[in-house]
Amino acid sequence: MGRSPCCEKAHTNKGAWTKEEDQRLINYIRSHGEGCWRSLPKSAGLLRCGKSCRLRWINYLRPDLKRGNFTEQEDELIIKLHSMLGNKWSLIAGRLPGRTDNEIKNYWNTHIKRKLIVRGLDPQTHRPLNATASTTTANSKFDFRNASHSYSTLTDIDLTMNQNTFKLVAMADDSSFDDGKCNSGTTEEAPPPPQLIQPPPPPLLAHHADQNCQSINLDLSIGLVPFQSLTRSESANSNSAEIELKKEQEEVVPYQFVVAATPSKTPVPQAVCVCWQLGFQRGQLCSNCSTNGLYR
DNA sequence: AAATCTCCCAACCGCGAATAC
DNA sequence: TGTATTCGCGGTTGGGAGATT
Incomplete structure (x- = not known):
């Protein structure tokens, strides 16, 4: 037999988190630590599914998150890492302390893509835009x-x-x-x-x-x-x-x-x-x- | 000032891998 | 060993905020 279901979707909140929910989650994790996301909502008194709690904590509530704009160095590092790894946002985030995969992904889609296009580079291939078409079909x-x-x-x-x-x-x-x-x-x-x-x-x-x-x-x-x-x-x-x-x-x-x-x-x-x-x-x-x- | 558009980001969804039973 | 569930990831979306008309 497998495990029991993750959560009862009928009785969970969706959408934006309230300050009270945030505080409950923070308080719970401070005293019990991360882990066991499935049982966390019930234990913490939250009407959320564990998955949602995990996401909220990792992307927004974690105390070690760096807030504010990305620096030029971070931009360049993201570009370099992306050129090596592709859309492996969690791996890229692992090399940028205080940044989350979601944050980097959003930043990539809203800023860096445009930046590369302005530079004349294809954001996916990191190659010159006018050269991408010809080389992607090449055996090389x-x-x-x-x-x-x-x-x-x-x-x-x-x-x-x-x-x-x-x-x-x-x-x-x-x-x-x-x-x-x-x-x-x-x-x-x-x-x-x-x-x-x-x-x-x-x-x-x-x-x-x-x-x-x-x-x-x-x-x-x-x-x-x-x-x-x-x-x-x-x-x-x-x-x-x-x-x-x-x-x-x-x-x-x-x-x-x-x-x-x-x-x-x-x-x-x-x-x-x-x-x-x-x-x-x-x-x-x-x-x-x-x-x-x-x-x- | 109101309507519309655009941008941005938090959150959701679905999937695959890992793991518990 | 097989199956069901959890975890974690990447893609996508909804809606708020600011800009423009």
């Missing part, structure tokens, strides 16, 4: 999250993203992949990820495509580190899959994307979290960070 398209190759040896792949050149360094142990059963963790037909117009992985790796997993899980970590602060040899010491995107035009943006691709059943690589690199203090680090800024 390389989709990170649905990559048709796994990277089981150290290799360098030059990629081009927008006007900037990146270098993809994939390092993985064969055993870290799960015999073709690993998945990307992204099942929705996400908006097109960055259209990387350089060729897909070199032929020498192609044989792995059929035998191993069809994609690399990029869900767990992504960070910005100062260019060259992580050397290849340092990275190679990790026995987990790790992809570095090295931005070569450092004079434009002196940061390096580090995407820790973590196949299931393997330890998380020692990638440096963006929280740390942005100089956040202990209390501000995200849940994925250990106290030295590395991913747990």
Whole structure:
């Protein structure tokens, strides 16, 4: 048998929350903590479904939320993260302390999309608007999250993203992949990820495509580190899959994307979290960070 | 001043993954 | 092991607020 129903929809309030409801929810969570959203409304004396309580708390009532306008740095970080992750708002929010996925999603739809269009960039692909149509049909398209190759040896792949050149360094142990059963963790037909117009992985790796997993899980970590602060040899010491995107035009943006691709059943690589690199203090680090800024 | 339009954001909806039973 | 439910996510929408006519 399964669980009992989540809530009685007939007896729940909908729409905007009142101050009294907010206060009840705050008081309850302060004394009991988060969790068990299903039973929370009844225990807290709220005529709301648990789902609604959770949303209200996460998006509006949480004490650590940052209020106010987004800064220019936050704008740029969102753009960069979106170019890497697509509409993975919760992942993006995880790298912006005090911001929620809903807030970032709204902000993206109302401000940043327009900003990119003004810059002549396609908000979904992050490529020049007039070039999107021609390149999306080209075979050169390389989709990170649905990559048709796994990277089981150290290799360098030059990629081009927008006007900037990146270098993809994939390092993985064969055993870290799960015999073709690993998945990307992204099942929705996400908006097109960055259209990387350089060729897909070199032929020498192609044989792995059929035998191993069809994609690399990029869900767990992504960070910005100062260019060259992580050397290849340092990275190679990790026995987990790790992809570095090295931005070569450092004079434009002196940061390096580090995407820790973590196949299931393997330890998380020692990638440096963006929280740390942005100089956040202990209390501000995200849940994925250990106290030295590395991913747990 | 009133009507209409546009923008923005909080909240809802539906789905897939994870989990309890 | 199979099924039902919860949780969490991304897409969408309703309506309030401000701008424009």
